[in-house]
Amino acid sequence: MEEFIEGINKREEKSWGNLFDFYYAPLCAYAEKFLRSHDIAEDIVQETLIKIWTSSNLFDNKRHLTLYLYKAIYNNSICYLRSNRESAEITSNLEELSETDFAATVKEELFRRLYEEIQKLPEQRRKIILMSIDGKSGKEIAELLQISLNTVKVQKFKAVGTLKRNTKNTPILFLL
Amino acid sequence: MSEETRFYTTLQSIINDEEQSVKQLEEVRELYHRGDASTDLKRYYAYDKEKAYRMFQRSTHRTNQRKVVSRVLYVAAAAAILLGIIIPFLGKQEILTPSTISQLPVIPALSDSLPRIKLANGDIIEISDTCSTICVEGVRATINNNTIQLSGSSENTALQINEIIIPRGRQYRITLSDGTSVWMNSESTLRFPDRFTKSRDVQLKGQAFFEVVKDGRPFSVTCSVGTISVLGTSFDVKNYEGETTQVTLITGKVTFKDTHNEVTLQPGEQACQTDDGIKISIVDTHRYTAWKEGLIYFDDNLENVMRNIERIYDVKVVYSCDSYKKLRFIGECSRFQTIDEFMKLLSLTQEFNYEINGNTVKIE
Numbered sequence: 001m002e003e004f005i006e007g008i009n010k011r012e013e014k015s016w017g018n019l020f021d022f023y024y025a026p027l028c029a030y031a032e033k034f035l036r037s038h039d040i041a042e043d044i045v046q047e048t049l050i051k052i053w054t055s056s057n058l059f060d061n062k063r064h065l066t067l068y069l070y071k072a073i074y075n076n077s078i079c080y081l082r083s084n085r086e087s088a089e090i091t092s093n094l095e096e097l098s099e100t101d102f103a104a105t106v107k108e109e110l111f112r113r114l115y116e117e118i119q120k121l122p123e124q125r126r127k128i129i130l131m132s133i134d135g136k137s138g139k140e141i142a143e144l145l146q147i148s149l150n151t152v153k154v155q156k157f158k159a160v161g162t163l164k165r166n167t168k169n170t171p172i173l174f175l176l
Numbered sequence: 177m178s179e180e181t182r183f184y185t186t187l188q189s190i191i192n193d194e195e196q197s198v199k200q201l202e203e204v205r206e207l208y209h210r211g212d213a214s215t216d217l218k219r220y221y222a223y224d225k226e227k228a229y230r231m232f233q234r235s236t237h238r239t240n241q242r243k244v245v246s247r248v249l250y251v252a253a254a255a256a257i258l259l260g261i262i263i264p265f266l267g268k269q270e271i272l273t274p275s276t277i278s279q280l281p282v283i284p285a286l287s288d289s290l291p292r293i294k295l296a297n298g299d300i301i302e303i304s305d306t307c308s309t310i311c312v313e314g315v316r317a318t319i320n321n322n323t324i325q326l327s328g329s330s331e332n333t334a335l336q337i338n339e340i341i342i343p344r345g346r347q348y349r350i351t352l353s354d355g356t357s358v359w360m361n362s363e364s365t366l367r368f369p370d371r372f373t374k375s376r377d378v379q380l381k382g383q384a385f386f387e388v389v390k391d392g393r394p395f396s397v398t399c400s401v402g403t404i405s406v407l408g409t410s411f412d413v414k415n416y417e418g419e420t421t422q423v424t425l426i427t428g429k430v431t432f433k434d435t436h437n438e439v440t441l442q443p444g445e446q447a448c449q450t451d452d453g454i455k456i457s458i459v460d461t462h463r464y465t466a467w468k469e470g471l472i473y474f475d476d477n478l479e480n481v482m483r484n485i486e487r488i489y490d491v492k493v494v495y496s497c498d499s500y501k502k503l504r505f506i507g508e509c510s511r512f513q514t515i516d517e518f519m520k521l522l523s524l525t526q527e528f529n530y531e532i533n534g535n536t537v538k539i540e
Binding site for chain 2: 011016017020021024025026028029032038042045046049050053054063064067096097099100102103104105106107109110111114115118130133134135167168
């Protein structure tokens with residue numbers, strides 16, 4: 001079994017730290033779609049993750065975990081909307097996703113995968129990519145990071161290469 | 177097709193830019209290939225995941241491990257001792273800390289002595305290991321592994337005070353007739369009435385962790401030095417003869433009163449009864465409640481560490497030289513089946529040798 005999943009199952013700090021790195025923000029963004037509140041979305045995600053940590057749930061692989069997380073957040077968001085907060089259950093079979101919500105989940109996961117790969121980049125390359133996403137030009141980035149424009153270009157080229165490889169050559173066109 | 181399969185097949189086909197039959201998915205595909213993922217990714221950076229993770233760690237009591245490590249560095253002079261003990265467990269510790277997982281750890285019996293119930297009339301009933309039910313005058317108890325469930329008696333008899341005695345080498349979880357749970361550590365005695373009336377009063381010798389059920393009636397624990405009063409909360413009381421009495425509060429609120437003083441504790445605080453009165457300090461509560469999860473936690477000189485071990489394994493420790501008593505040890509491990517396993521671990525530090533002879537452990 002993957003080291004990451006094994007660590008999640010054993011409630012190990014390293015894996016749960018990674019889970020926050022790769023999933024926390026996307027899950028919040030996902031919950032916010034339904035809840036339309038940044039703060040409530042964060043609360044629901046936090047509560048759900050704590051519940052999973054304290055439960056005896058075990059995951060077979062990353063696919064299992066990923067879909068489980070979306071479903072749990074979805075259910076808890078819907079639950080919240082319905083009862084305006086009474087329970088934060090993590091039952092994963094409460095709701096079948098409607099077509100629209102299914103599409104929203106697929107979309108979130110597509111972007112989450114890019115995000116995960118960005119999170120895994122070395123520090124400097126990640127900074128450069130984030131600044132590009134933010135709309136900054138190569139020159140601006142060079143100034144902000146106090147490195148040469150050429151370094152920015154090289155690092156960005158390498159970063160994009162890594163991202164493309166790791167997301168199986170999907171079009172990542174947000175980069176210049 | 178299962179939902180999981182459908183989900184991942186759809187993801188893959190969008191990544192591969194394949195035709196989609198459902199309208200909503202067609203939109204996702206277009207969005208994904210349109211080329212502006214920036215807006216979508218930017219939303220993610222509006223969340224503070226570091227802050228969220230710190231909150232998460234606090235809720236799941238995960239800061240404990242780091243403290244152990246930093247303490248190790250702090251007492252660098254004793255590093256040789258510490259590293260030997262700490263290292264074998266660092267890897268394991270997270271698995272071994274089920275304090276927030278709501279499973280009852282299986283705590284093995286480490287001695288052959290059996291717990292006993294002493295009735296008001298002086299009769300003593302031994303509780304056997306197998307599942308059974310005891311139904312005698314004033315006491316109805318169901319025993320299952322290391323739990324004992326007590327039920328209240330009828331109200332037309334005179335109130336009787338019974339006693340439950342947990343010997344060395346054993347730990348039991350008792351449920352009182354009001355639903356309150358009491359985890360009793362080795363060599364501890366609890367006196368309780370056969371039913372609770374207006375108030376709920378029990379007496380304790382030794383160590384126990386209480387999870388008091390709120391039912392409107394006050395609950396009080398009296399020990400040799402004072403009384404702890406609560407309404408509904410969880411806390412640990414340690415009151416072994418010849419040792420400092422400690423009350424550690426986990427949740428809720430308790431007051432602790434001895435002959436001269438009265439203090440109120442907040443969660444995470446501990447009251448110590450000393451000759452100069454009651455001292456309150458903020459403590460790492462895990463340290464004082466680890467025992468009920470089947471763990472042995474220690475951070476003390478060898479003499480005090482072994483005093484606890486004597487109770488856990490029902491042994492007697494002798495030293496060939498008093499200087500060993502002052503060696504300091506820090507660590508956490510599971511309550512091993514035998515004293516030998518524990519001693520083997522301590523002796524990894526190569527600070528001493530040991531010999532086990534029957535119930536006597538000789539440190540030399």
